Amino acid sequence: MATAGRSSPPRRANRLIYERSPYLQQHAHNPVDWYPWGQEAFDKAKRENKLIFLSVGYSTCHWCHVMEEESFKNQEIGEIMSKNFVCIKVDREERPDVDKVYMTFVQATSGGGGWPMSVWLTPDLRPFVGGTYFPPEDSAHHVGFRTVLLRIAEQWRQNQEALLQSSQRILEALRSLSRVGTQDQQAAPPAQEVLTTCFQQLSGSYDEEYGGFSQCPKFPTPVNLNFLFTYWALHRTTPEGARALQMSLHTLKMMAHGGIHDHIGQGFHRYSTDRHWHVPHFEKMLYDQGQLAVVYSRAFQISGDEFFADVAADILLYASRDLGSPAGGFYSAEDADSYPTATSSEKREGAFCVWAAEEVRALLPDPVEGAADGTTLGDVFMHYYGVKEDGNVSPRKDPHKELQGKNVLIAHSSPELTAAHFGLEPGQLSAVLQEGRRRLQAARAQRPRPHLDTKMLASWNGLMISGFAQAGAVLAKQEYVSRAAQAAGFVRRHLWEPGSGRLLRSCYRGEADVVEQSAAPIHGFLEDYVFVIQGLFDLYEASLDQSWLEWALQLQHTQDKLFWDPKGFAYFSSEAGDPSLLLRLKDGAWGPWAEQGWSWRWADVTPCPLQTRMEQSPLPTLLLSQTCSEQPRIPATWSGWKRLGRSWLPSLRGCRRSRWPCPRWPGPLPCSITPSNRW
Structure with a gap:
């Protein structure tokens, strides 16, 4: 052209x-x-x-x-x-x-x-x-x-x-x-050996001060945190189990206090550019919100600390409000870049989220009752969230000088120390911070918003179904379970072909929020089946609506038919038959998000009302055996093995929800689906 x-x-x-x-x-x-x-x-x-x-x-x-x-x-x-x-x-x-x-x-x-x-x-x-x-x-x-x-x-x-x-x-x-899954089958290693190796690798890379498992950049890696919860469940009376729980809970708290967490608009940014979780890369991805909602809900379930429940609710509020489609699904992401003002001609990273000290002071000029003379809402807010007059972003973390003089909010001081510093009661401080966040959010709503990617993906919607369903069960909030069901219905209407039984990869927001497909629809990949199936299982457990379980089993059958390689003991990432693909890959480590590949066979290893007999599928062991032979040096990537607890780690059957400090079940379960089968 x-x-x-x-x-x-x-x-x-x-x-x-x-x-x-x-x-x-x-x-x-x-x-x-x-x-x-x-x-x-x-x-x-x-x-x-x-x-x-x-x-x-x-x-x-x-x-x-x-x-x-x-x-x-x-x-x-x-x-x-x-x-x-x-x-x-x-x-x-x-x-x-x-x-x-x-x-x-x-x-x-x-x-x-x-x-x-x-x-x-x-x-x-x-x-x-x-x-x-x-x-x-x-x-x-x-x-x-x-x-x-x-x-x-x-x-x-x-x-x-x-x-x-x-x-x-x-x-x-x-x-x-790319010949993953072509070697001779090997026996899966002993369960305890693999778990111990995974734990030791994570423990060795753990940041004792700020949490997380690297220096920088630092990603949330919820799969690692979920693994540590599993390790604790199996070793809770040992020093190693206590350390696993401490690492995961401390990491989650430091993330929630950090700038990677959007304290004004809720939700989490993609990753931190520093070890302190302070200056993030500002894009927000749907797949992060879904996984983090799950892991914060589990942290509350284990610890009983309402802090984690509040963060899970914060994530789900953001996902519903800013990423939710009127049709019931979820959009993919929000951009890191936006225009600083309505008249700006150039976008800047983080412009929607950062603050100058004078902006905060202007928004929060009111005196604080009971504090020292002259103390304003802004004084308290700026102290708690680390706001500095010349900005709190190090020049080393701002190579393009887009954040000069700006502040990324981070819970710089503890609530107790902040309250004591200003002579306030804890309840007063909470009210001051809440009012400050409310006013800043109202002011931020007047700024140009970042670009919203309105593509809706089956896999990422599956992750969000899990996030809402698990949070609904753990936090005893029916509205979350209902939102998960709404999203599952969206996937069934717009991202599934009843005739062929196949998932579609994506759909899009059209004019007037009408859901549209491309002229040549793209069929789903393995990750789409994995995450939608997992979401449906989670939704079934939260709602006990058997129709979700029936559909999950149907999709599992389709997944096996389209992707399983019986000779190579592994799943292909994509369907066969595309001549434009040079390679049909199998992927054992799976992308930057989630526990793909490990929620696969849940239907085969969990007794359920739809099965006339309990059976143990050989597929989990086959896939594990092959993966062990292909990835002997990176067992930390195997942390999704917790999904295999029902067949490969028999001791997990004893880890019931009811043994955890804060079980949250919506009602009695049928005898064939007990909490010991799914914690």
């Missing part, structure tokens, strides 16, 4: 204007002849013997926005791209299979990865050069994107045969790397 002339802004739409993905829509007016992933682009590359430039990202990705602004909106760079390459854009959240194949290549060749992912392919889709973000022009430390484009185009013209041979060798190496 021809691009606009240099004399006027390039506003002519390219093919991406017809796509439903918010990420692809963001690039629909680039001066680049973008194609979506599909046969039209592949045919063009073969017909014209052109290389493919593949760019993969997602709509709330900060560096994806940066590369678009610097390179993809640049008229001259756009012309170089369109002249020399068939340019393809992929939303990694729509097509995790495509992303996974080429990320495997980038990680294998560079030792790292991330988004935006930039990969150059031969016309038959074999990768030979790849990376992530490229600056537009050369610098002392980096080769610019313009130079990379020109060099690769020249190499294709001059050394085409050599590049083809290189790409074939790369493909063969990738196939070798």
Whole structure:
């Protein structure tokens, strides 16, 4: 497609204007002849013997926005791209299979990865050069994107045969790397050995002061925290069990006090850029909210500390209010970047969430009754949340100077010390902080909101179903269970094909909030089945509505039929039959979110009213055996093994909800589903 002339802004739409993905829509007016992933682009590359430039990202990705602004909106760079390459854009959240194949290549060749992912392919889709973000022009430390484009185009013209041979060798190496699940089956290691190794690895990497399991960046990793709860349940009378519980609860408290937790708008940001949980990467992802709601609910169930129940409620409030669809599902994410004011021309990371000291003072000028003369609401609020006159963000954590003079709220002082400092009673302090948060939230509502990705994914909605269902059962809140049922109904109506029994990957918000599908719907991947099935089991346990259990068993059967490899003892990540995928991968460690791969066979190892006899499926042991042989050096990634307690860890059968300090069950369970089967 021809691009606009240099004399006027390039506003002519390219093919991406017809796509439903918010990420692809963001690039629909680039001066680049973008194609979506599909046969039209592949045919063009073969017909014209052109290389493919593949760019993969997602709509709330900060560096994806940066590369678009610097390179993809640049008229001259756009012309170089369109002249020399068939340019393809992929939303990694729509097509995790495509992303996974080429990320495997980038990680294998560079030792790292991330988004935006930039990969150059031969016309038959074999990768030979790849990376992530490229600056537009050369610098002392980096080769610019313009130079990379020109060099690769020249190499294709001059050394085409050599590049083809290189790409074939790369493909063969990738196939070798991807042979997870092709070795001979090995016996699963003893349960206690694996649990101990996982615990020791987490204990060794634990941050004693601030919690978490790394220095920085620091991610919430709820799967690790859930594992530690399991380890405590099995070893609660031992020093190791006590340490497991201490590590998990301390981490959860430090996260909730930190800036990674949005104290004004609720919910959690993606990760912290420092070990203190202070300065976050400000995007908010649905999958984090679902998992964290579960882990905070469990923390309350174990400890009886209302603090954790309050945080779980905080997360679910954010998810319902800001990510909830009127149709019943949940949107995917909120961006990190936004305009500081309605008249701003440039977005900044965190602009929606940060505060200048003078803003806080202006919003909270009232004197505090009972405090020292002259003490205002602002004084107390700023003391508690660490607000400083010149900002509380270290320049080392603000390389682009977007947060200069701003404050990221963090519970800097304990409530007891703050109350004592100002001569207040604890109840007075709580009221002051609550009023301060209310006023700041009202002021923040007047700011331009970050971009909302209104794509709705089956897998992430499944995680949110679990979050609401488990919180509803533990906190005894029927409204949470009802919200989980509403989301499950949404998935059934909009993301499931009754005829084939298959899930769909995604749907989208259209005009007037009407739910729409793309012209060529994308069928679900393994993660979609895993998380929807788990959500349905959690919803069944919270509601005892047998229809959710029946549907979960039906989906489990479909999952086994579509993804299980009986020869390789593992599940494929995607269905068979897509000729555009170079590799059909199996993934034992599974992505940045959740316990995928480990909630799979729950229906086969848990007695239920729909089964005429109790049976133990061999699939959990088969999958464990294969995973053990493939991942002997990273047992911490196996922490999802707690899901196998019913068959592989028989001692878990003794760990009942009723033994925990704060059981929360909505009513008596049928005799064939007892609390010992699901805690």
